Amino acid sequence: MAAAEAAAAMSQRCRSCGARVVFVPSGRTTSTGMPIWMILDAKPTKRVLLVNQVTGIPVNGPGHQDTVTAAWDTYTPHRDSCPQGEAWHGRRLP
Numbered sequence: 001m002a003a004a005e006a007a008a009a010m011s012q013r014c015r016s017c018g019a020r021v022v023f024v025p026s027g028r029t030t031s032t033g034m035p036i037w038m039i040l041d042a043k044p045t046k047r048v049l050l051v052n053q054v055t056g057i058p059v060n061g062p063g064h065q066d067t068v069t070a071a072w073d074t075y076t077p078h079r080d081s082c083p084q085g086e087a088w089h090g091r092r093l094p
């Protein structure tokens, strides 16, 4: 299953505000080895990232010889856009 399909499969609505959100693995785990999921706004925002021209991998800033720009879809953590985000920040589900 492609990453986009996996993300779509985890699409739900926020229980606090009703906005469409997606659950995506953060790549991190808890101290007991359980995956930590991020809750993101479902609609991406097109942004310009700095990437290595050879590898296409994003870099953390300008100033490298092989750095170029690339337009990417980026996602906002839903806790930052949810009107009730402060209330459920740090909890497992909105």
Ligand SMILES: [Zn+2]
Pocket: 014, 015, 016, 017, 018, 019, 078, 081, 082, 083, 084, 085, 094
């Ligand atoms: Zn919400």
